[in-house]
Amino acid sequence: MIGxxxxxxxxxxxxxxxxxxxxxxxxxxxxxxxxxxxQVLEGRVEVFDGISYTEFLIPGLLMMTVIQNAFAxxxxxxxxxxxxxxxxxILVAPISTFQIFLAYTAAAVARxxxxxxxxxxxxxxxxxxxxxxxxxxLLFAISSSAVLGALGIIAGIWADKFDQMAAFQNFxxxxxxxxxxxxxxxxSLTGIWxxxxxxxxxxxxxxxxxxxxxxxSDVPVETSFTVVLVALFVLSAISYRIIDTGYKLRQ
Amino acid sequence: MTIPxxxxxxxxxxxxSVQALKGIDLEIEQGEFFGxxxxxGAGKSTLINALAGLTRPTSGSLQxxxxxxxxxYLEARRRxxxxxxxxxxxxxxxxxxxxIFQSGYFGLxxxxxxxxxxxxxxxxxDKADANMRALSGGMKRRVLIAQALVHKPPVVVLDEPTAxxxxxxxxxxWRFVRKLHESGHTIVLxxxxxxxxxxxxxxxGIIDHGELITLESKQELMRRGLGQKLTVSSNSxxxxxxxxxxxxxxxxxxxxLELRLHREQDSVISILDQLRAANFKxxxxxxxxxxxxxxxxxxxxxxxx
Numbered sequence: 001m002i003g004x005x006x007x008x009x010x011x012x013x014x015x016x017x018x019x020x021x022x023x024x025x026x027x028x029x030x031x032x033x034x035x036x037x038x039q040v041l042e043g044r045v046e047v048f049d050g051i052s053y054t055e056f057l058i059p060g061l062l063m064m065t066v067i068q069n070a071f072a073x074x075x076x077x078x079x080x081x082x083x084x085x086x087x088x089x090i091l092v093a094p095i096s097t098f099q100i101f102l103a104y105t106a107a108a109v110a111r112x113x114x115x116x117x118x119x120x121x122x123x124x125x126x127x128x129x130x131x132x133x134x135x136x137x138l139l140f141a142i143s144s145s146a147v148l149g150a151l152g153i154i155a156g157i158w159a160d161k162f163d164q165m166a167a168f169q170n171f172x173x174x175x176x177x178x179x180x181x182x183x184x185x186x187x188s189l190t191g192i193w194x195x196x197x198x199x200x201x202x203x204x205x206x207x208x209x210x211x212x213x214x215x216x217s218d219v220p221v222e223t224s225f226t227v228v229l230v231a232l233f234v235l236s237a238i239s240y241r242i243i244d245t246g247y248k249l250r251q
Numbered sequence: 252m253t254i255p256x257x258x259x260x261x262x263x264x265x266x267x268s269v270q271a272l273k274g275i276d277l278e279i280e281q282g283e284f285f286g287x288x289x290x291x292g293a294g295k296s297t298l299i300n301a302l303a304g305l306t307r308p309t310s311g312s313l314q315x316x317x318x319x320x321x322x323x324y325l326e327a328r329r330r331x332x333x334x335x336x337x338x339x340x341x342x343x344x345x346x347x348x349x350x351i352f353q354s355g356y357f358g359l360x361x362x363x364x365x366x367x368x369x370x371x372x373x374x375x376x377d378k379a380d381a382n383m384r385a386l387s388g389g390m391k392r393r394v395l396i397a398q399a400l401v402h403k404p405p406v407v408v409l410d411e412p413t414a415x416x417x418x419x420x421x422x423x424x425w426r427f428v429r430k431l432h433e434s435g436h437t438i439v440l441x442x443x444x445x446x447x448x449x450x451x452x453x454x455x456g457i458i459d460h461g462e463l464i465t466l467e468s469k470q471e472l473m474r475r476g477l478g479q480k481l482t483v484s485s486n487s488x489x490x491x492x493x494x495x496x497x498x499x500x501x502x503x504x505x506x507x508l509e510l511r512l513h514r515e516q517d518s519v520i521s522i523l524d525q526l527r528a529a530n531f532k533x534x535x536x537x538x539x540x541x542x543x544x545x546x547x548x549x550x551x552x553x554x555x556x
Contacts (some may be wrong), residue, residue, distance in 0.1 A: 006355025014343050085339035089349075089398060092303050092333050093356035094325040251266070251306045 004099035007090060011107030015073055022069070022111065027118040030065045034058065034123060037183060047185045048216050054127045058120075059137075059210040060182035063144065065119050067205060070112035070145035071152040071173055074104045078156025079165050087249065097244040101153065101236070108149025109142055116141060129213055136221065137212030143228045144205035148173075150235040157239075157248050176202045186218045201231050254317040256281045256406045256437035257302065262311035264297055264461075271297045273461040274311070279439060279454075281316075281405070284432045286452030286469075287441040294461040295441040296336055299410045302439075303333040315406055329357065332399035336410040336441075338391045340383040346370070346394055347379045350401055357402035369397040372427065389420045396427070407431060408439045413447060425451060446540065449473070457550065465550055478514030480545075481522060482507065482537040493529045496522065514541075 015022040038054035047056040081087035090100065123129070131137065159165040180202035186194055197203055198219075208224030211217035217224070243249070257279040264272040272294050279285045289295045300306035302313055304320050304327070313320045318327040341349060347366065354362035370376045373393040378386060386394065392412065399407060409428065413421040428451065432438045442448055448455050448469070455472055457465045465472070483489075484507045492500060492508065499517075502509040512522065519538055526533065 002358040002360060003356045006352055009355070010352045013348070017343050081341070084342070085335075085337055086341040088305065088335055088339055089341070089353055090356060091305055092328060092331070093353070094328040094358065095356055096325065246307055250304065251300065 001099070003093060003095040004103045007095060007100065007103035008106050008110075011073070011077060011103060012110060014077060015107075015111050022073070023115055023118060026065050026069055026115050027122065030061050030119045031122055033061055034126065038127075041183075045184065046188070048214060051214055051216075052127070055129055055214075056185070056210070057183065058123045058127065058129050059213045060206050062116050062119050062123070063141070063206045063209040064177045064180075064182045066112040066116040066141055066145050067148040067202065068173060068177060069115045070108040071148040071155070071169070073108040073111040074149045074152030075156040075159075075165060075168070076152075077104070077107075078153060079159050079162065082156070082248070083162070091249060097240060100243050101150075101240050104153050105146050105149040105236070105239075108152055109145040112145030112148070113141060131213060132215035133212050135212075137209060139225070140205060140209040140212060140228065143225075143232055144209065147201075147205070147228060147231045147235055150232065150239040153239040154235065154242060157242055160248070176200055180206050181218065182206060201227060204228055253281055255279060255314075256283065256316060257285075257439065258312075258314040258317075259298075259302075260312045262298070262301060262313060263309045264294075264301060264306060265309045271461050272301070272308075275458075275461075275463050277456060277463060277466070279437060281437050282432075282435060284438045284451055284453045285440070286448035286455040287439060287458060288443065288445065288448050288455060289441075289458035290443055293458045295443075295458055296410055297461075298458065299333070299408055299439070299441060302408060303331060304328060329402065330405050332402065332404035332407045334396050334399045334407070334409040334412055336414060338388060338395065340386075340391055340394065342382070342384045345380050345382055346375055346386070346397075349383060349394060350397055353398045354401045359402060362401060365403070366397075366401065369400060372430075373397050374423075389416060392416065392420075392424075396424075400431075404436070406437045406439065408441075410441050411443070412440070413442065413444070421447075473514060478517065478541055479512045479519070480539045480541070481510045481512055481519055482539070483510070483523075483526060483531065483533050484508075484535040484537075485532050486534050487532055490530045493525055496525060 034054070034057060037057055042053045045053050047053060078087070081090070155165060155168045159168060179197065180200050181197065186197045186203065189197060204219060204224035204227040207217045207219045208221050208228065211221040211224070255278045257277065259275055259277040262272050262275040263270070275298060287295050287298065297306055301308050302315065302320060304324055315327040316330040318330065320327040344352065347370070350366045350369065351362070354366065370379050373396060375390065375393055375397065378390060383391065383394065396412070412424055412428075416424065428438060428440070440448070440451060452469055454466070454468050456463050480501060486506070488505050489508055492503065496510060499510040499512065500508070501511050510522065512519065523533065523536065
């Protein structure tokens with residue numbers, strides 16, 4: 001396990017060395033969203049009973065930041081290492097497939113949580129958010145960032161060019177996270193849009209996470225957790241498999 | 252009987268319809284200094300990559316110190332250090348960080364003493380805390396060697412370590428690799444310089460178009476009469492070549508004569524004396540050491556591509 005732990009530490013050190021870009025920048029972006037949306041929409045959009053729009057917005061923004069950063073960590077690290085050729089140092093080392101998977105996913109979770117914590121601390125200066133069940137908050141934060149960490153591994157290995165990675169990020173990750181109920185309750189959507197929203201796995205991550213703050217949600221929290229666990233299992237299995245077969249890693 | 256350091260059996264590797272390796276059988280004993288020669292694209296790196304687990308063989312088996320590189324890859328990799336041909340590095344880290352991380356990948360947590368020794372031996376101590384990006388090409392190459400040795404592997408593979416390297420660094424790398432060999436490491440060196448293989452290796456395998464076309468000790472290879480070519484030019488017409496030298500003629504024209512010399516038996520000076528005694532008015536001479544291409548010409552009977 002020393003090899004796995006070292007790879008995890010290396011991944012942490014990698015994003016730590018460029019913390020302006022990997023930690024500070026997403027925190028600033030999330031705060032800008034918070035300030036603009038809460039200013040414009042506070043009192044105009046109805047969400048949950050007894051909960052202000054700004055309070056509602058904070059967990060959504062937090063989770064969006066957590067999952068986007070978890071994805072960015074494993075995907076960008078892998079595509080960079082592949083492009084620069086230094087992935088070789090890991091590929092020739094006695095680190096098992098599971099250990100490689102675990103190290104990249106754990107580092108993705110860690111970055112997601114660190115950035116999320118940063119957003120939370122600054123948001124708390126802005127508005128006080130209730131905490132209904134901290135365990136649920138943490139459970140959704142960890143499991144959801146692990147899902148995106150595993151997806152990042154798949155994308156990082158699959159993409160041959162930074163261009164493909166940007167497409168993955170801009171056409172899949174960002175739209176799915178924006179349309180997952182970060183800025184609105186899906187009950188405010190009508191007909192087909194509400195139905196379609198239920199096919200978006202990010203909805204369940206954000207909704208379950210929000211339940212941890214307010215004790216109320218659009219979807220039953222058990223359903224949300226089941227969806228997140230299924231996504232975690234499926235994406236972990238795919239990501240394990242592609243590392244194990246050496247797809248695009250070992251010729 | 253000791254386990255061979257490297258054991259390769261019926262190794263084939265296809266890239267689509269291209270057969271990069273066509274059934275290689277090779278055994279390298281522990282403590283050997285083995286040279287794998289071949290022109291670019293012959294299959295040397297594919298073979299090395301298969302050994303390191305970077306390429307999955309189409310069929311056949313590879314073992315490092317008795318451990319299969321696919322089915323028992325963790326054990327095989329612990330015993331192998333690979334210096335890649337391309338200069339690759341992680342731009343996020345310093346030299347020391349790169350070596351400490353590499354040690355960790357091999358399960359070593361307290362490796363600072365050995366890392367310091369490696370830095371010292373490879374003359375990198377001054378640059379230990381410099382970012383990898385700030386290093387010259389030669390220094391980066393030395394870091395790659397250090398990275399391959401952090402876990403003190405019994406088998407060390409160097410894939411064209413001196414390609415594109417200046418003479419001074421080449422000589423210092425040779426000294427270092429010789430020292431490694433003397434301290435008990437099995438060395439596998441790929442190169443396309445005959446001179447390099449000759450200077451360092453005990454046994455040489457020549458690979459061409461994915462096939463091992465010869466596998467001999469250095470002495471056996473040299474006994475084939477490979478050596479040098481002497482070219483003699485004159486501004487006036489050359490007289491007939493003395494009878495005793497006629498067997499050595501490779502090419503002759505009115506103003507130029509090319510002779511093949513045996514590396515150990517012939518002396519350039521005495522041949523020139525013989526030519527002058529036969530009234531050759533020599534205006535220019537050239538001596539060229541046989542290249543790998545010449546070996547191919549002799550071994551395969553056809554000009555290497």
